[in-house]
Structure formats: C-alpha cells, structure tokens
Amino acid sequence: MNWRAPLLALALIWPATLLPARAGDVATVAAATPAAAAGVPGADSSPAVPAAAVPAAVGPAIATDARLAGDEERTRLVMDLSRPVPFGAFALADPYRVVVDIPDVVFTVPPSAGQQGRGLVSAFRFGLFAPGKARLVIDVTDPVKIDKVFVIDPIDGQPARLVVDLVKTDRVSFMKSVAAPVQRAQAAPVLPAPPVTNNDGRPVIVLDPGHGGIDAGAVNASAGIYEKDVVLSIATLLRKKLDATGRYRVVMTRDGDTFVPLGDRVKVARDQQARLFISLHADSLAARSGQVRGATVYTLSDRASDAEAQRLADAENRADMIAGLDLSDEPTDVAGILLDLAQRETKNFSALFARTLVGKIDDVARMHKSPLKSAGFKVLKAPDVPSVLFELGYLSSEKDVELMTSDAWKEKVTDAMVTAINAYFASQGGSSAPVAMP
Numbered sequence: 562m563n564w565r566a567p568l569l570a571l572a573l574i575w576p577a578t579l580l581p582a583r584a585g586d587v588a589t590v591a592a593a594t595p596a597a598a599a600g601v602p603g604a605d606s607s608p609a610v611p612a613a614a615v616p617a618a619v620g621p622a623i624a625t626d627a628r629l630a631g632d633e634e635r636t637r638l639v640m641d642l643s644r645p646v647p648f649g650a651f652a653l654a655d656p657y658r659v660v661v662d663i664p665d666v667v668f669t670v671p672p673s674a675g676q677q678g679r680g681l682v683s684a685f686r687f688g689l690f691a692p693g694k695a696r697l698v699i700d701v702t703d704p705v706k707i708d709k710v711f712v713i714d715p716i717d718g719q720p721a722r723l724v725v726d727l728v729k730t731d732r733v734s735f736m737k738s739v740a741a742p743v744q745r746a747q748a749a750p751v752l753p754a755p756p757v758t759n760n761d762g763r764p765v766i767v768l769d770p771g772h773g774g775i776d777a778g779a780v781n782a783s784a785g786i787y788e789k790d791v792v793l794s795i796a797t798l799l800r801k802k803l804d805a806t807g808r809y810r811v812v813m814t815r816d817g818d819t820f821v822p823l824g825d826r827v828k829v830a831r832d833q834q835a836r837l838f839i840s841l842h843a844d845s846l847a848a849r850s851g852q853v854r855g856a857t858v859y860t861l862s863d864r865a866s867d868a869e870a871q872r873l874a875d876a877e878n879r880a881d882m883i884a885g886l887d888l889s890d891e892p893t894d895v896a897g898i899l900l901d902l903a904q905r906e907t908k909n910f911s912a913l914f915a916r917t918l919v920g921k922i923d924d925v926a927r928m929h930k931s932p933l934k935s936a937g938f939k940v941l942k943a944p945d946v947p948s949v950l951f952e953l954g955y956l957s958s959e960k961d962v963e964l965m966t967s968d969a970w971k972e973k974v975t976d977a978m979v980t981a982i983n984a985y986f987a988s989q990g991g992s993s994a995p996v997a998m999p
C-alpha cells in the first residue's frame with residue numbers, strides 16, 4: 562500500500578481541540594464544521610485555507626487519493642481532499658459496514674482503488690449517493706468501533722485529509738452502537754420524476770441504467786471500464802432513439818452518475834404507470850471465465866432458471882447493500898408469494914417482450930448460449946409493469962468490453978432494441994394495456 566508514514570505521524574500529533582468529538586460508544590460521529598450543520602455543499606467558509614491549496618474553493622471538493630494503513634487491531638483510512646468537508650459517520654450490521662457521508666465530492670480516485678483491503682477493511686468504495694451527497698462505504702471483516710473520524714486542514718503543500726480510524730471490537734458492542742438512536746442511512750430520494758401526465762395516450766417506457774454513483778457495478782479494472790457507465794451510455798442513446806419515434810414517453814431512473822436504490826427504480830415504473838420497464842446491466846465472471854460472452858435477457862421468477870441466473874440475481878440484488886443502505890428495514894421478500902391474476906398477466910407480457918428482444922438482438926449481436934433466463938431480481942418486482950433485465954454482455958470478456966464500448970455496437974444494439982419495442986407494442990394492438998393493479 563502507498564500509505565506514507567509521515568502522514569500518520571501528522572495526524573497523531575494533531576491538536577485534540579481541532580478534532581471533532583470522539584465517537585464514544587455511539588456509532589455516529591457528528592459533523593464538525595458549520596457547513597455541516599447547514600448541510601450546504603460548497604458553503605464551507607470556516608477553515609482558513611491557503612488559496613494555493615484549494616483548487617476548488619467553491620463547488621464540490623475533489624478527492625484525489627485514498628489509502629489504508631494499520632493492521633487487524635486498528636485500521637486507518639485516509640482520503641486526500643482539495644479542502645476540508647463536513648462529515649457524518651455510522652455503522653451498519655449484516656454485513657458489517659462503516660458509512661461516512663460527506664457533501665458533494667468529485668472523485669478523481671479510480672473506483673477500483675478500494676478493491677484491495679488491509680487490516681480490518683476488506684474493501685471500500687466511494688461516490689455519489691444522492692444528488693449533492695457523496696458517501697464512503699467501508700466493508701469491514703469484523704465488528705469495529707469507529708474510534709475517530711476527523712478532517713485535517715491542508716498544510717505544507719499536503720492536501721486536506723479525511724481520516725477514519727477503526728478499532729476491533731466484539732459483536733455485542735458493535736450491535737449496541739448500531740442500535741443506538743443515531744442518524745441512520747437514508748435512502749436516496751426518488752428522482753424527481755415528472756408528475757404523471759400520461760394523458761397523451763403514448764405508452765410510458767422506463768429505462769433503468771443499473772448501479773450508479775457509489776455503486777460502480779461490475780468492473781473491468783484493466784480496461785478501466787465500469788458497468789454503471791456502459792449501461793448509462795446505452796440507455797441515453799436508446800432514449801434518444803425512442804424519443805425520435807414520437808411513439809413513447811420515455812423516463813429514466815437516472816440520467817447521471819448517481820445511486821438509485823432498487824426499490825426506488827421499481828417505484829418510478831409504478832408511479833409512471835409504465836407499460837414497459839427495461840433494466841440495463843453488464844455481467845462479469847471470475848478470472849479465467851473470459852471466454853464466456855454475449856447478451857442475456859432475464860425476467861422475474863421466484864426460482865432461478867439455473868445456478869448462473871441465481872448468482873447474477875444475488876449480485877445485482879446487492880446494490881443497496883453496496884451503497885450502504887440499511888437492509889433491516891426492507892419488507893420481506895415477495896418471492897414465493899402466489900402471483901395473482903394481474904401479476905400473471907404482467908409475467909406473460911414480460912416473457913413476450915423478453916422473447917421479442919432476444920429475437921431482434923440475435924440479428925445484430927452475439928447472444929449468450931442460453932439467452933433467456935429468469936431469477937428473483939428485486940428490480941423486476943413491479944407487479945403491474947412488464948419488466949426485463951437486459952445483460953448486455955460480460956465485462957470479464959475483453960471482446961465484449963471492446964464491443965460494448967464501441968459506437969458501432971451501441972448503434973446496432975439500440976436500433977435492435979427500438980425494433981423489438983415497436984414489435985412488442987404492435988403485437989398488443991397499439992394501446993391495449995396490461996391489466997392495471999387497483
């Protein structure tokens with residue numbers, strides 16, 4: 562690791578009066594600066610910081626590096642910043658995580674920086690959690706106490722630093738700190754979707770680029786390619802083409818690099834009374850699986866069609882956990898509940914669109930050897946909106962990566978998707994809608 566010894570020494574001698582209150586037995590560490598209380602990113606004018614050390618005096622701070630130090634008893638995470646930022650921190654259980662919330666920060670650190678753990682930290686990630694809100698999620702190997710979180714002003718040419726000190730503790734102590742009445746993770750607000758004004762008769766299609774912000778999705782580290790970017794690029798192009806037909810009203814669950822919880826994606830589809838929901842993803846397999854290639858279309862089922870589909874659904878369903886949401890508040894899984902009539906209808910329409918999509922994509926791009934599968938994807942669970950999850954290919958395949966990032970492939974595939982969508986709606990006689998839920 563590229564941890565620098567002088568840095569730790571500097572932090573240790575930092576005057577205690579300038580540190581925020583110690584966490585004590587409570588897992589939340591209050592933010593320390595006036596800007597934190599106001600919650601206004603960019604409004605932090607309190608620290609007297611030499612101008613030369615502050616490239617972005619106004620607007621988001623810039624994070625330039627992140628690294629770990631320490632061992633299995635005490636581990637420190639340091640993030641370099643262009644200027645001090647306010648922060649809040651708390652712990653989450655099952656799996657054990659520590660979450661540090663900071664205001665809008667631009668990360669120039671590659672998302673892969675946190676993939677290698679050290680000491681008590683198995684991995685960490687960072688990114689936008691909601692518009693104007695960034696987050697650092699630290700996966701820990703054992704129950705930990707958030708010993709200290711503090712920010713060091715820039716000094717002597719060194720950047721400002723956010724420092725998180727974790728020490729090993731036992732599960733009972735950890736669970737007490739988690740259960741304390743502290744500020745808990747809030748789900749990111751649903752995108753300000755336009756109010757339902759679907760009175761022009763055009764069917765609404767919701768495009769759902771997977772992941773985003775702090776959740777990068779699958780990663781091809783050697784190529785520096787992230788699933789969240791690949792799928793946003795395809796969704797944006799597809800929206801443009803669908804808009805150009807004039808036949809549909811298209812809504813996206815995200816149109817930038819921000820995180821959207823799985824449940825909120827489903828909610829957008831339901832609130833918009835969508836007639837079709839298409840979630841876009843790209844898969845990845847472990848090393849030495851580079852020869853597995855091609856696109857796959859998934860529909861919802863309470864039983865996975867095969868072990869591979871189950872693995873993928875498990876991976877995709879982890880998005881909320883990855884972003885540091887508290888899953889204990891989630892309603893119990895609906896899998897296994899008998900489908901009512903409307904859901905069966907929805908299921909049939911989903912299957913019809915999935916088959917249509919596979920047929921059209923097969924004409925222009927390589928499909929997986931068994932391209933139609935099903936599993937319990939949370940994002941497909943709107944009971945009244947036909948929904949599919951389209952895995953464009955494998956980020957673990959160099960060939961697929963080359964294709965998925967090429968303009969020619971994107972054009973071909975989005976053209977085929979428009980053709981499939983047109984065929985699907987034509988087969989329904991234009992305006993006949995699936996059974997609406999009461």
Ligand SMILES: [Zn+2]
Binds near residue numbers: 841
């Ligand atoms: Zn995905």
